[in-house]
Amino acid sequence: MSTLNYKHLHYFWVVAQEGSITRAAERLGVAVQTISGQLSLLERQLGKALFNSQGRGLVLSDAGRLALGYADQIFQLGEALVDAIQSGDSESTLRLRAGISDGIPKLLAYRLLSSVTAMPNDVRLICDEDEFEDLLADLALHKLDVVLTDRPAPVGGNLKVFNTRLGDFATGLFGTTELVERYTEGFPHSLNGAPLLLPSRHHALRGRIDRWLEKHHLRPKLTGEFEDNALLNTFGRGGLGLFPAPLALAGQIAVQLDARPLGPMDGVSEQIYAISNERRIRHPAIEVLCAASAQAAATPGV
Incomplete structure (x- = not known):
């Protein structure tokens, strides 16, 4: 030929x-x-x-x-x-192009990806945020090395990828000091009528939260639904409602969102997956990311 x-x-x-x-x-x-x-x-x-x-x-x-x-x-x-070549990257520079689904907590994405920046190699991290389907398309075209998202890629079809479950991050409700003080007594039954901010029904976490509310016969006031987790957190910081977040990030949430934990939602967790292209030799930074995830899920935020 x-x-x-x-x-x-x-x-x-x-x-x-x-x-x-x-x-x-x-x-x-x-x-x-x-x-x-x-x-x-x-x-x-x-x-x-x-x-x-x-x-x-x-x-x-x-x-x-x-x-x-x-x-x-x-x-x-x-x-x-x-x-x-033009940016002066040396041969030892390790580049990781990561796609971050708009539904996962950005503080959690940062905590996971920080394990990559802590590698002894000279690492250049390139991040992109988009919807799940668009990120998978970019992964298939090798525009990305890995996608962090809240669900695995569908099996079958022409898309050959690895789904790696990074961990389950126990989830609780957070809010401003005023809201937490108002709804602490009698939690979780105090949530009846309480303002609540939730991810949209496109996100896997939403179904788990809905089932938890039904299990405890709770009827909060749904104040807002959001596709983008960063926007949900912005409204939560403004005191417009209680919002879900990983309990392991309580320290970072206190500093960056000025919010406190109200209480855990037993059995509800944020599940994070790393999706990567199927290759014989996997990207060394992705291996570090996967190895560090278990510790990140178990270690409380600071």
Whole structure:
């Protein structure tokens, strides 16, 4: 089989991003005929059509979508190479690109990832926050090395990943001093009518909290539901309601959110998973992250 021409592949990559040969030609500063001809050569070499016509534009074929996944990896690695050299990273620098699901506590993500920054290597940590599905897509394209989230990736299909359960972090309710003093007596039954801030029903923790409330026949006043945990904490810090958080982070929550624990929710825990690409040799920073997680779950916050 002949060697792949990366100029042809780059033209294909830009056309896929622009959705039009004309726009791709304008972006690259070359003639439309040049791109069209080189796309034809690439399709002939691969033996598959990469685009289908749709109106005045182009859409990827099944083969095109597969090729785009590989092209993304190739050219993003090229960009990373340039960035690494221009930024002065030495050969000993270890880079970890971590995706953080918007539903997990950011203080908890920090506590887990701090084990990576404490490694003896020169570590460069690159973090991105997004929704679960988008992070898995970036992981599949090798834009990320690991995803921290509250649920495992679905099994089966074309996505080959490792699900590593980092631990169960016992969860309690927190609030401002005023709210904690108001609802301490008789907890948890004091929660009837109490203002409560919860993650949305898209998050795994929400189902566990709902079951705990039902078990104790509690009817709090649901003041707000949030997709983003950081926004939930901001409202909690403002005193608009009690909010759930890992008890192991009580110290950090007191300092950063000016909030105190009201009481535990027995049987409710924040489950954190590390999802990584399936590789024969795993990223050394991911191994450190997984090894440190058990201690983080067991050790109280300071």
